[in-house]
Amino acid sequence: MESVAKAIVIYIFLLVILRLSGRRTVGQMTAFDFVLLLIIGSATNRALLGEDFSLINAGIVVCTLVLLDIIMSVLKREFSWFAKIVDGIPMILVDRGRPLKERLYKARVDEQDVLVAARKHHGLEQMEEIKFAILEADGHISIIPFEHKPKESPRRARAAAGA
Amino acid sequence: MSGRARGGYPIEDDMAFQRRSWLVERVSWIVLALIGIAAVLGLLSHGPLSRTTVASSDGKLSVTYERMERREASSRFLVQVAGAEKDGEVTVRFGPAFLDSYEMRAMTPRPTRASGSAEGFEGVFAASPTGEARIHVTGRATRFGLAEFPVEVPGRGSVRVRQFVFP
Numbered sequence: 001m002e003s004v005a006k007a008i009v010i011y012i013f014l015l016v017i018l019r020l021s022g023r024r025t026v027g028q029m030t031a032f033d034f035v036l037l038l039i040i041g042s043a044t045n046r047a048l049l050g051e052d053f054s055l056i057n058a059g060i061v062v063c064t065l066v067l068l069d070i071i072m073s074v075l076k077r078e079f080s081w082f083a084k085i086v087d088g089i090p091m092i093l094v095d096r097g098r099p100l101k102e103r104l105y106k107a108r109v110d111e112q113d114v115l116v117a118a119r120k121h122h123g124l125e126q127m128e129e130i131k132f133a134i135l136e137a138d139g140h141i142s143i144i145p146f147e148h149k150p151k152e153s154p155r156r157a158r159a160a161a162g163a
Numbered sequence: 164m165s166g167r168a169r170g171g172y173p174i175e176d177d178m179a180f181q182r183r184s185w186l187v188e189r190v191s192w193i194v195l196a197l198i199g200i201a202a203v204l205g206l207l208s209h210g211p212l213s214r215t216t217v218a219s220s221d222g223k224l225s226v227t228y229e230r231m232e233r234r235e236a237s238s239r240f241l242v243q244v245a246g247a248e249k250d251g252e253v254t255v256r257f258g259p260a261f262l263d264s265y266e267m268r269a270m271t272p273r274p275t276r277a278s279g280s281a282e283g284f285e286g287v288f289a290a291s292p293t294g295e296a297r298i299h300v301t302g303r304a305t306r307f308g309l310a311e312f313p314v315e316v317p318g319r320g321s322v323r324v325r326q327f328v329f330p
Contacts, residue, residue: 020191050235084180091176106185132173144173 003048003057007064010044015072019086022108087137094133097146107135117141207329208232219320226314226322233329234307237268240324244296244316252287253296256315259283264310264328265302272298283312304328 029037048061076083093104099111114133118124122145132144198207205213208231218225227241244253252275262284274286290296304310307330315321 020188022188084177085184088184089177089180090174091178091181092172092174095172103181134174 002050003052003060004064006048006050007061008068010048011065011068014040014044015086019088090137090142091135092132093135093141094127094130096131097128099127099133103135109135109141114141114143118143118145205229206231208236217322217324219322221320223319224314224316224322226324228324228326230325231327231329232304232310234304236304238265238302238304238326240300240302240314242296242298242300242314244290244298244319246294246319251290251294253290253298254285254287254317255296255298256285256313256317257283257300258312258314260310260312261302264304264306264312266305268301268303270298270300 049057072086076086091103091107093100093107093109094114099114104110104114111127114130115124115127117133117140118127118130122143124130124143124145129145130143131146134142134144136142201207203210205211208229213229213231214227215230216225216227223245225243227243229238232238242255244255259281260283262279267284270286272288274288276287278285286298288296288298304326307328309325309327311323311325313321313323
């Protein structure tokens, strides 16, 4: 009973705290963020298992966590407002070459991050070449260039424009 | 997001919702900072605001401990008895609620005799030549909530220890 309660509390706690820390945490994960996650993992480890290192206890905790994850995904599918709260929503950062400063500031993303994404996926050099930059709910920055490069297949271009 | 949003935008963003989530985010930062401050001050145990001493009316018996403790963490109680008979023995009795809430981990010095009864756990310790005894008792809180038990030295008074145990 206790293991189940602990797993539920830790799951909800981590869900809330990771959501509140902002999506940058997951999207643009640096080496340090990775280390931080490891530390969070081991800090919660003892609280989850206590001094009971039995197979049964580990099994109970794992089953509970996986079940919670399944419940979450079902809830997200059924209720869009719930998905919105848990995952966040995408947001436009650059509108036809014009960076939206306030949004960038509030989302703790800077123009450099947008340009990095533009270079990486589309080989773009300047802000003016970006039609839209979107901060996705998962923390990644999607770039839609003004004119699609010829090397792109029509299908990819369609996907990029319609995503 | 399904379908194309208006105005040629690839997505329809909900800035009202976004602003609300930013606000919640900012408030949560304050809460995180407050938790940090509370932890430093000892409101979550192990800090200046947590440490306390209760003494019997004549001051001959006192217990120093943490007002707040955490479950499954070691909790130390320092029992000080003054005015014991020289080279005599001091009996310290922990009320029965002690063993309900804590698992005894260590006692320094070790009692020369120990016994348990319906009245609680009793340890007999040798007093120092100056006639005082300082006994460290380490217990591990096994359940959360308010733990309350009397510590008694027969003939020298009794104090009530109240400790809140966080889950």
